[in-house]
Amino acid sequence: xSGRDVVxxxxxxxxxxxxxxxxPHPAPPLPAxxxxxxxxxxxxxxxxxxxxxxxxxxxxxxxxxxxxxAGGRIVVEPSAxxxxxxxxxxxxxxxxxxxxxxxxxxxxARGSVGVAENGAxxxxxxxxxxxxxxxxxxRVILLLDxxxxxxxxHSAIRALPDSAWRAQLTFIxxxxxxxxxxxxxVHGAHGPRALAVFAYRD
Amino acid sequence: xLRAKRDAAVAQVPDFEALRTRAAAIKDHTLxxxxxxxxxxxxxxxxxxxxxxxxxxxxALCEIVETLLRERGIRRVVKSKSMLTEExxxxxxxxxxxxxxxxxxxxxxxxxxxxxxxxxxxxxxxxRTRAEVGALFHRHMGSPAGEDDPERLMAHARVxxxxxxxxxxxxxxGANFAIAETGSLVIVTNEGNAxxxxxxxxxxxxxxxxxxxxxxxxxxxxxxxxxARSATGQPISVYTSxxxxxxxxxxxxxxxxxxxxxxxxxxxxxxxxxxxxxxxACLNTCPVYxxxxxxxxxxxxxxxxxxVLAPAIVATAAARSLPYASSLCGSCTxxxxxxxxLHEQLLAWRREAPALPASMWRxxxxxxxxxxxxxxxxxxTRIARMLWPLLARPFAGNPATPWLAARALPEHPGASFAxxxxxxxxxQR
Numbered sequence: 001x002s003g004r005d006v007v008x009x010x011x012x013x014x015x016x017x018x019x020x021x022x023x024p025h026p027a028p029p030l031p032a033x034x035x036x037x038x039x040x041x042x043x044x045x046x047x048x049x050x051x052x053x054x055x056x057x058x059x060x061x062x063x064x065x066x067x068x069x070a071g072g073r074i075v076v077e078p079s080a081x082x083x084x085x086x087x088x089x090x091x092x093x094x095x096x097x098x099x100x101x102x103x104x105x106x107x108x109a110r111g112s113v114g115v116a117e118n119g120a121x122x123x124x125x126x127x128x129x130x131x132x133x134x135x136x137x138x139r140v141i142l143l144l145d146x147x148x149x150x151x152x153x154h155s156a157i158r159a160l161p162d163s164a165w166r167a168q169l170t171f172i173x174x175x176x177x178x179x180x181x182x183x184x185x186v187h188g189a190h191g192p193r194a195l196a197v198f199a200y201r202d
Numbered sequence: 203x204l205r206a207k208r209d210a211a212v213a214q215v216p217d218f219e220a221l222r223t224r225a226a227a228i229k230d231h232t233l234x235x236x237x238x239x240x241x242x243x244x245x246x247x248x249x250x251x252x253x254x255x256x257x258x259x260x261x262a263l264c265e266i267v268e269t270l271l272r273e274r275g276i277r278r279v280v281k282s283k284s285m286l287t288e289e290x291x292x293x294x295x296x297x298x299x300x301x302x303x304x305x306x307x308x309x310x311x312x313x314x315x316x317x318x319x320x321x322x323x324x325x326x327x328x329x330r331t332r333a334e335v336g337a338l339f340h341r342h343m344g345s346p347a348g349e350d351d352p353e354r355l356m357a358h359a360r361v362x363x364x365x366x367x368x369x370x371x372x373x374x375x376g377a378n379f380a381i382a383e384t385g386s387l388v389i390v391t392n393e394g395n396a397x398x399x400x401x402x403x404x405x406x407x408x409x410x411x412x413x414x415x416x417x418x419x420x421x422x423x424x425x426x427x428x429x430a431r432s433a434t435g436q437p438i439s440v441y442t443s444x445x446x447x448x449x450x451x452x453x454x455x456x457x458x459x460x461x462x463x464x465x466x467x468x469x470x471x472x473x474x475x476x477x478x479x480x481x482x483a484c485l486n487t488c489p490v491y492x493x494x495x496x497x498x499x500x501x502x503x504x505x506x507x508x509x510v511l512a513p514a515i516v517a518t519a520a521a522r523s524l525p526y527a528s529s530l531c532g533s534c535t536x537x538x539x540x541x542x543x544l545h546e547q548l549l550a551w552r553r554e555a556p557a558l559p560a561s562m563w564r565x566x567x568x569x570x571x572x573x574x575x576x577x578x579x580x581x582x583t584r585i586a587r588m589l590w591p592l593l594a595r596p597f598a599g600n601p602a603t604p605w606l607a608a609r610a611l612p613e614h615p616g617a618s619f620a621x622x623x624x625x626x627x628x629x630q631r
Contacts, residue, residue, distance in 0.1 A: 003256035003266075007412065010258070010464035012237045019234035022227035024420045028217040040437060098402050098449070099368055117215075117427075118437035131401035131449065135394050153438070154423045164444070165384040165419065166250060171442040176394035179434070180309035180325060181352035182332045183203060189308060190360060190367070191394030191441075 025154055030117045032151035034199055041119030041197060044174030045187050048119075050199035051146045057200045058084040061141060064196060065089075065106045068139045072105025079110035079127045080143050083200070098132035107137035107192075111172075112164070114149040114197070115156045118173055121197055122156060125167030134172070139194040142172070146199045204325075204486040207435025208537065214437075221428055226541040228421050229477035233467060239382040239415045240458065246385025247456060250447040255457045260290035263459050267292060267374065267407055270455055271301055274405060276371040280363075282389075282396035283307040284376025285323060285480055286411050286459060288502040289515060292374070303374075304366045306395040308359055315342050321496025323482040323503060324433050329495055363395075373399030377410040378479065379425060380456070383418040386446040387456065390429065390439045397441050404452040406445075412458050413476040425479055428539035432481040462515040471550040475510045477540040484534035484544055490527060499524060506534035510547040513555060525551035583618055590614045 001009075030036075038048035052060055061084060065074050075090050089108075092101075101107070109128040111121035121142050123134065134140050150156050160169065176191030187193055212218050232239055244254045257263040263286075271279065279296065281303055287293065293314075296303050305314040309326035313319060315338055320326030327335070336350040345358040375396045379388040387408050389396045400406045416422055430436040448454035466472050485491045485505030496504035501512040501521055509528065512521035525548040534544040572582050594611040615622070 003258050003262055006258040007256045007458065007460045007464070008237055008240065010460060011240065011412065011467065014464050014468035015234055015236055017234065019231045021231045021417060022224050025217075025221065025224050025424050028215070030216070044436070044440070102364075102368060115438075120438050120442070129450075131397065135398050135401060152423075153427050154420065157419050157423045165381075165386055166446055168446065168449075169444040170397065171438065173436075173438050173440050173442075176392065176440055178308045178356060178393050180307070180312065180327055181330075181335050181355055183325065183328070184332075184352040186353045186356045188360065189356060189393035189395070190306065190363060190398055 027154050028152055030151035032116050032149055032155075034146055034149060037114055037116040037119060037149055040116065041174060044119045045177060046119060046174035046195040046197065048197045048199065052198065052200045054083075054200055054202060057143070057198065058086055061108065061143065061198050062086065062089075064198070065108060065141055068194070069105040072138070073103055074106045074108070075101065075104050075133060075137070077107075077109040077128050077130070077133070080108045083110060083143055084108075092130050092133060094129070096130060098130065101130065101133045101136045104133065104137040106139050106141060107133045108141045108143070109134060111142040111144045111197070112148060112161075113156045113159050114144045114146075114199075115151075115153055115171070116149060117152045120153075120156075120171040120173035122160060122164075122169060122171050124160065124164045124169050126163065131168055131170070134170075135176075135191045137192055140172075140175075140192045140196075142195070142197050144197050144199045146201055149199075204434060204482070205537075208432055208483055208486065211431040211435040211437065215427070215431065218428075218431075221424055222539055222541050225424050225428055225539060226474075226477060228416060228424060229540055230474070232415055232417055233413065233473060233476055236412065236415065236467065239417060240412060242382040243380055243385055243415060244458075246383070248385075250385050251454070252385065252448065253453070253455045255455060257457050257459045257461070259461050260459075263287075263290045263409060263457055263461070264292055264295040266457050267409070268296060268299060268301075270405070270407060271296070271372060272299075274371070276405065277302055278366070278370045279303045279372045279374055280306050280367055280370040280395075280399040280403065281310075281374040282376070282391060282399050283310050283326070284374070284409055285503055286376050286409050287374065288320065290409075290459065290461060292409070304363070304370075306363055306367070306399055307391070307393060308356065311359060311363065312338060319497065319502070321504060322485060323480050323505075325482075329497065367398045367402055370399070370403045372405040372407065373403045374407045374409065375400060377408050377414055378429065379416050379422050380410055380414045381417075381419055381422055381444075382415055384446055386419075386444045388422055388426075389443050389445065390426075390441065392434075392436075392440045394441050397443055400443075400445065401449060405455070406448070406452065407455045407457065408445075409457045409459060412460055412463050413478075429479055429481050432483040432537065432539040462517070466511075466514045469514070471554075472510070472514060472547060474542050475507070475547055477542055478507050478511070479540060480507075481539055483537040483539065487533045487537050489529060489531060489533070494527075506544045506548065507542070510542075510544060510551070513551050522551070522555045525549075525555060580618075587614060587616075587618070
C-alpha cells in the first residue's frame, strides 16, 4: 500500500458522517473608512497617506520613495506604474530572477484590497508578479484605491478575483517584525524595515 | 504579557465569541469529512502544478523530504517555523545526512544555535535572556561582545540570515491552513521568513498535518481573524500568504502527514484536539506552563494542548504522564479560539492512561499512614529536616525524587511551621 492509501484508509476508518458545515460567517459591523484603516496600520508599525486625487498621487509617492531610497535603487511593479504614469524609475522586468532584487532600497506595487479591521493590504500575483521584490526591498510602498477598502477580512476575501487563488496572494500589514528576544518589538526582521500605503481616489 | 494583549485584541472584535463557535463547527465538519477534503485538496493542488506526497508517520516524512533534496543534489536548506517538523525530528534527520538546515525564524534560530528545543509554539526562545542571545550571536555571528540590544542583535541576525536565504537551494515550511476548494496553502509569519524562504529557492517543500485542512476560502477568514489575536494580540500577522502554485521556474511539494492524527480522529473523547490552530493562547494563560516553562514538558508542543496531544502523538510513558501535571483550572478552555475543551481532555486522558506507577502509589500510602498519626508525623518531619541538606542539592540518582537530579530544593528555614508559630505569633497571645 502507498502512503496515500495508508493515510486515507486510517482517516476513513476514523470518521463518521453527518456533521454539517455551519455556513459562511456574517460580516461583522466594523467600520470600513480610511481613518480606521490608517489607525490600525499605524499600530502595526506602518504608515498610511492620503487619500490623494489621481493627479497628485505620483508626486506624493515619488517624494516618499526618493526620500527613503536616498539615491538607492527604486523598483516599481507594472501594476503601480500604470497609476503613477512616470517613466523615470526602474520597472521590474517580467523575467527578472527573484535574487536580482537583493539590493533594492524601495519597491512600489499596487494593492488590490485594504482591510480596516487589521490594516492589511492584499497584494495578488497580478499586482506584484515578483514575490521576492516586496520582501527583499528595504522599504515598501503600496498603492490602494480607497474604493477597495473593506471593514473585515471576510469581505476582503470575497472581494478578491478568482485568479488570486491560482497564483500567490499575500496580505501585508506593516513592516516585517519580531519580538523573539525578550518579547521586545523590533521592526525590520527579515523583510522591509518600513511600509507605507498611499491611498487614492479614482 | 501575551495573555493581556490577547484580551485587549479580543475586546475590539464584536463577533469574537461567534467566531470561536463557527471555527469549532467548521473544524468538526472538516474532520468528519477529512478523507473527502484531503482528496479534494490533492486534486486541486495537482491541477495547479503542485506535487502532493503522503506520510503515514514521522519516518515517512523524513524520507520523502530527504529523497526530494538528494535527487536534486541540494545541501543548503532554509526552514521556517513548523511544529510538525519538530515533532517528526526532521532537522536532526537531515543534518545526519550532511544537509545544512538553517532555521530562519529568529527564535528558532536562537534555539537551533543553542542546540535546544523550542519552549513555546510562537515564541521559541522565550526562556532566553537578551544577554544570553547576545553571547550566542557573538560566538556565531560575530556581533560585538556584550551587545544585548534586541534591535542591534536582530540587525546582526538579519545580515547573517539574508545571505543564507540568498544562497539556499530549497525552502522548507509548515502551513497554517490548506484550502481544499482551491488547493492553496496558507502560511503566516511576522518576520517574512517563510515568504523569503519560498520566493527565492527554486524548491519549496511544505510539511503539514492532515488536520490543517479547511473547506474553502471563506472559512479561512474565520480562522485568520482568530489566530493572531489569540496568539499575540495582533489583528492579523504581518504576512499572510496564500500559495496555490509553484513560483515561476520552481517546484512546490506538499507532504500531508498523519503521524498519530488518525488515531486521535478515531477517539470520540480526543478528536476535538485536532481543531487546534497552534496559536499558543492556552500556554500563555496556563499557570503550570507559566511557572514550569516549555522545556519541563519534554515534548515538541508544550502547555495544555501539548499535554493533550502528546499521549497520542509522542506516546511515551513520560508523555502519558503529562495530563497529570495540571490543576484543571480550565483557563485554557476559556481562551481557546476553536473551543477545545482542554481541561476535560486532560481529565479524559487520566481516565484512559495507565494509573500512577506502583512506586508512587506505595509512596502515597506511606504518606497517608504517617499524616494520620500526629506524633509519628512530627518525628518523621524532624528526620526529614536532618536529611534536607544532604538531599537539597541536585545530583543524579537522588533517592528523594528523580526531579532532584537537575533541580535544587529551596533552603530550609531550619524549623517546622509549628515551632516557628510557637516562637513568634503564638507566643504573643
